[in-house]
Each structure stands twice: as structure tokens, then as C-alpha cells.
Amino acid sequence: MQELTIPINEETIRCLRVGDPVSLSGVMMTGRDTVHKWMVETFIYNTRQPQGDDLDVYEVIKPLLNGGVIYHCGPVVAGLETREHQFVAAGPTTSIREEPYQGDVMRHFNLRGVIGKGGMGPKTLAACQEVPGVYLHAIGGAASLIAQAVVKVVEVYKLEFGVPEAMWVIEVKDFPAVVTMDSHGGSLHAEIESKSRTVLEELLVIE
Amino acid sequence: MVDITEHFLELVRLAATDLPPDVEISLTQALEREKTGSAARGALETILKNVEIARRDSTPICQDTGTPIFYVYYPEGWSTRRLRAQIESAVAKATQRTYLRPNSVDPLSGKNSGDNLGGNYFPTIHFEEVEGDTLTVDLMLKGGGCENVGAQYSLPNTALGAGRDLTGVRKVVLDAVHKAQGKGCAPGILGIAIGGDRGSSYLASKEVLFGKIAEDNSDPQLAELETRLTEEANQLGIGPMGFGGQTTVLGTKITSLNRLPASYFVSVSYMCWAYRRRRMIFKDGEVQYE
Ligand code: SF4
Numbered sequence: 001m002q003e004l005t006i007p008i009n010e011e012t013i014r015c016l017r018v019g020d021p022v023s024l025s026g027v028m029m030t031g032r033d034t035v036h037k038w039m040v041e042t043f044i045y046n047t048r049q050p051q052g053d054d055l056d057v058y059e060v061i062k063p064l065l066n067g068g069v070i071y072h073c074g075p076v077v078a079g080l081e082t083r084e085h086q087f088v089a090a091g092p093t094t095s096i097r098e099e100p101y102q103g104d105v106m107r108h109f110n111l112r113g114v115i116g117k118g119g120m121g122p123k124t125l126a127a128c129q130e131v132p133g134v135y136l137h138a139i140g141g142a143a144s145l146i147a148q149a150v151v152k153v154v155e156v157y158k159l160e161f162g163v164p165e166a167m168w169v170i171e172v173k174d175f176p177a178v179v180t181m182d183s184h185g186g187s188l189h190a191e192i193e194s195k196s197r198t199v200l201e202e203l204l205v206i207e
Numbered sequence: 208m209v210d211i212t213e214h215f216l217e218l219v220r221l222a223a224t225d226l227p228p229d230v231e232i233s234l235t236q237a238l239e240r241e242k243t244g245s246a247a248r249g250a251l252e253t254i255l256k257n258v259e260i261a262r263r264d265s266t267p268i269c270q271d272t273g274t275p276i277f278y279v280y281y282p283e284g285w286s287t288r289r290l291r292a293q294i295e296s297a298v299a300k301a302t303q304r305t306y307l308r309p310n311s312v313d314p315l316s317g318k319n320s321g322d323n324l325g326g327n328y329f330p331t332i333h334f335e336e337v338e339g340d341t342l343t344v345d346l347m348l349k350g351g352g353c354e355n356v357g358a359q360y361s362l363p364n365t366a367l368g369a370g371r372d373l374t375g376v377r378k379v380v381l382d383a384v385h386k387a388q389g390k391g392c393a394p395g396i397l398g399i400a401i402g403g404d405r406g407s408s409y410l411a412s413k414e415v416l417f418g419k420i421a422e423d424n425s426d427p428q429l430a431e432l433e434t435r436l437t438e439e440a441n442q443l444g445i446g447p448m449g450f451g452g453q454t455t456v457l458g459t460k461i462t463s464l465n466r467l468p469a470s471y472f473v474s475v476s477y478m479c480w481a482y483r484r485r486r487m488i489f490k491d492g493e494v495q496y497e
Contacts, residue, residue, distance in 0.1 A: 019246060034317070073270070074270060074271070075270055076266075076267055076270045076272070076307075078305045088266050088267065088270075088305045089261075089266055089268075089269065089270035089308070090270055091269055091270050093351075093352065094351075094352045094355065094390055096390065117352070117389075117448065118352070118388070118389055118390035118449065119388075119389070137450075139250050139253040139254060139257070139448060140352065140392035140448060140479070141254065141257070141269040141350075141392045141479060141480060141481040142253045142254055142256075142257040142269075143261075143266075143267055143268065143269045143271075144260040144264060144266045144267065144268065145253060145256055145257035145260050147266065147270075148260065162312070162318075162319035163308065163319070163321075164270075164308060164310075164319070165319075178250075178450065180450075188449075188450065188451070189388070189449060192389075192445060193388060195444060195451075196385055196388070196443040196445050197385065199443050199444060200382065203381055203439055203442065204378055204381070205368075207374055
């Protein structure tokens with residue numbers, strides 16, 4: 001088990017290989033569908049004018065994401081009325097939906113880690129090699145267990161996106177994950193996809 | 208009519224936080240089949256630890272508490288209108304108590320209602336009048352990740368060489384499992400409906416998931432196909448979370464329904480390992496949960 005502290009430096013990333021179990025500590029941010037679309041349209045492709053507090057939020061997340069980690073997660077949160085937020089359940093959501101955006105988000109913010117489930121495609125894999133960064137697979141559905149690794153909710157931005165879609169800045173300790181895409185072009189997902197395809201083709205010819 | 212909102216609330220809590228015993232046993236057996244130190248075994252260990260924590264702390268097993276799908280079998284004389292109001296009020300309360308995540312989103316405005324209510328389909332409630340004096344309510348929480356990898360095929364399917372028979376059914380189901388990879392939080396359970404129209408077929412593929420994993424199909428042909436599909440899906444080697452490994456699916460449940468001469472649909476509902484389904488039985492003022 002390799003211990004990683006956020007922010008993560010380039011050297012550490014280059015040492016990580018597909019299949020390595022890791023344990024993360026430090027401050028990271030959640031972000032899923034709405035956040036990725038918002039980031040890309042407002043700040044990267046500039047197809048949408050910044051509105052409301054967009055620019056202020058951008059300025060505070062920039063340093064957080066530099067060398068940082070984004071977590072594809074839509075948590076269950078307690079303490080919404082009192083703003084004493086606490087994560088109750090916080091497993092990963094399916095990452096592939098962010099495939100159109102993720103590579104550009106990684107390059108723009110110098111993001112070193114993306115946590116989610118199900119893996120991502122070639123665009124993200126290319127960004128992992130360039131930035132460099134890694135894709136970390138958390139255990140899908142292990143929501144109560146992962147919530148215990150969240151020691152503190154530091155801040156929340158864009159709560160108007162809805163609780164699952166907001167950007168939750170969280171401090172984690174010993175957050176468990178497995179490297180499934182590394183900075184050397186390795187992808188466990190591509191490997192399993194192709195191996196299982198071969199078996200499928202064999203099974204399909206049996207009547 | 209009596210107010211049983213509190214009983215519905217307990218049903219939701221139980222479904223969201225306490226995995227049914229047959230699923231947990233099946234996951235434990237899957238763990239024993241994986242090599243020590245493998246990513247697959249690690250994933251199953253984490254899953255089982257998580258199940259324990261969720262039960263102990265009454266917190267959601269998975270943060271995606273899905274679409275709450277209710278099947279209400281009510282005796283003559285009960286008002287379905289009142290039952291709906293009580294279920295909806297229980298669902299809103301369960302959301303407040305964080306047993307459920309606010310999950311109901313208006314597709315046009317993108318707004319999350321915040322309380323898991325919204326229109327006639329959220330939560331989904333099916334009503335059926337039954338004989339006798341027992342009210343039985345089944346609840347399933349169906350998450351989005353696994354719902355997204357569900358699939359419907361119209362047979363024949365030339366690309367897969369699948370004709371209108373059980374051999375064809377077998378082929379398209381294996382294709383669906385391959386396409387799903389680990390994305391539906393494998394190891395999953397397959398709910399399969401053969402026949403019907405597009406709507407009824409999908410519905411039946413979910414209804415069949417209310418059965419226990421180990422329960423044998425009463426139709427010997429389908430029972431055989433269930434066993435074979437589970438074995439062959441596991442040969443694909445996708446494994447827990449798609450990490451590679453022995454167990455890709457924990458089980459397969461198949462049902463069939465009459466079709467039109469022109470149509471032959473096969474619908475696959477993929478249920479993730481967080482196979483949350485619970486039953487409540489209400490009789491003579493007493494409530495029981497299964
Ligand atoms: S597929 Fe199931 S276990 Fe996975 S995140 Fe969705 S609801 Fe949770």
C-alpha cells in the first residue's frame with residue numbers, strides 16, 4: 001500500500017503503476033457531471049460567459065486543484081440546515097461520463113489525480129501521460145466506509161447545482177483506491193476489456 | 208385508514224442501510240473464490256466491511272440510493288391515493304434523515320427537488336389489489352450506475368448471430384455483460400425479461416430481481432439458462448469492479464412474458480452488488496420486515 005499526500009508531485013506520479021493499491025491523505029474536491037461541464041464551458045473553451053460567483057469560485061479552486069485530486073462523487077451529506085456539513089455516504093460515481101472533459105480539465109488545472117469508478121478512455125489516458133497524472137479506482141458502492149475517510153468538510157461551492165453535483169472540498173485521511181490508469185499509458189480497463197472480448201467471441205460461436 | 212408512514216420510513220431505512228442476508232452470503236462466497244492479495248479480493252473485502260459499517264451506523268450502503276421502486280399489494284378497501292401520500296411523505300423524511308440522497312432531478316431545468324419527490328414516477332409506485340387482509344410492500348433501490356448499463360435487444364440480432372430462441376437470448380445477455388464491464392459495480396445480478404413490448408419488458412426485468420439469488424426458476428429451461436449464463440458471464444473474467452477476477456455476476460434471474468408476433472425483445476436490468484431490496488408485511492396492525 002502506497003501512501004499519497006495531496007498535493008502530489010510529478011515524481012511520485014511517475015512511480016505509480018497499474019494495480020498499485022494506494023491510500024490518500026490531504027485536501028481534495030468532489031466534482032462530477034455539472035462541475036466538469038461548467039469548468040470546461042466557462043473557463044477552458046470559453047463558450048459560456050462567467051456568471052454570478054463563477055470567477056470567485058474559479059480563483060479559489062485553482063490552487064486547490066494544482067497538483068491536486070478531483071473525486072467523482074455525489075455524496076449524502078448531513079447538517080445541510082446548520083451548515084455543519086458531514087459526509088454520511090460518499091462512494092465514487094461512474095467516471096466515463098466525464099471522458100469528453102477530463103483530459104482538458106487535467107491539463108488546465110495541473111490535476112494529478114482523478115478518483116472514480118469504472119475507468120476512463122483514451123483521452124484521459126493521454127492526459128495522464130502528459131500532465132502527468134493517474135486515475136484511481138475507488139470501490140463502487142463502498143459509501144459508508146469511504147465517508148469515514150473524510151475527516152472534515154472544508155467548504156462547499158456551487159451548492160445550487162444540487163447536493164450530489166456541488167463541489168465539496170474535503171479533507172481525507174487514508175482514502176483507499178487502486179491505480180487502474182497510470183502515467184505510462186497503462187490501463188487495466190483497456191486490458192480487461194480486450195481479454196473479456198476474446199472470451200466473449202469464443203462464447204458467441206457456441207450454439 | 209390507518210397511517211403507516213412510520214412503517215414505510217423504516218422500510219426505506221432498512222433497504223438503504225441493511226443489505227439482505229442472501230446478497231451478503233453470496234458476496235462472502237465470491238470473496239473466497241478470489242486470490243489472496245488480488246485487487247478483486249481487496250474490492251470484495253472493502254465491500255463487505257462497508258456493508259457492516261452501514262448496518263451498524265444506519266448509514267446508506269451506497270451514496271446513490273437510486274430510484275425507490277415500490278410494489279404495493281393491498282387488500283380490498285385500502286385507498287391507493289392515501290397509500291401514495293404516506294409513501295411520499297416517508298420518502299421525504301428518509302431524505303431528511305440522510306437514509307436517502309436527494310436524487311430526483313427535473314430533466315428540463317436540471318433542478319434537484321431535494322426531497323426525492325417529483326411527478327408520478329418518483330418514487331415509482333405500483334399498486335395491485337390482492338385477496339385476503341395482508342398488505343405487502345416490496346421496495347427496491349435501483350442505483351443509476353447499474354441502471355445505465357442495462358440494455359434491450361430486439362431479436363434477431365445479426366451482429367451477434369442471435370436468433371429468436373434461448374440460444375439467441377444467451378448471446379445478447381453475454382454481450383450486455385461484456386459491454387457493462389465493471390461499470391455497474393460488479394459483481395452484479397442480472398434481471399432478464401424475454402418478450403413483452405419495450406416498456407413491459409424492461410419493467411419485468413426489474414420485477415424478477417425481487418426474487419432471492421439462490422431461488423431456482425420454476426421453469427426448468429429457464430433455470431438451466433440462468434445457471435449457464437452466470438457461469439459464462441463469470442468466464443469473461445471482468446471480476447469485481449472490473450479489476451479482473453472470478454466473479455462478474457452473483458446470479459441471473461429470468462422471466463418471460465407474451466410478445467407480439469412481430470417483436471422479440473430481451474431486456475437486461477443490471478443490478479449492482481448493492482442489491483437493496485426489502486419487504487414489509489402489515490397485518491392486524493402488526494408490521495414485519497424481511
Ligand atoms: S451501481 Fe450500485 S453500488 Fe455502484 S454506485 Fe451505483 S448504486 Fe452504488
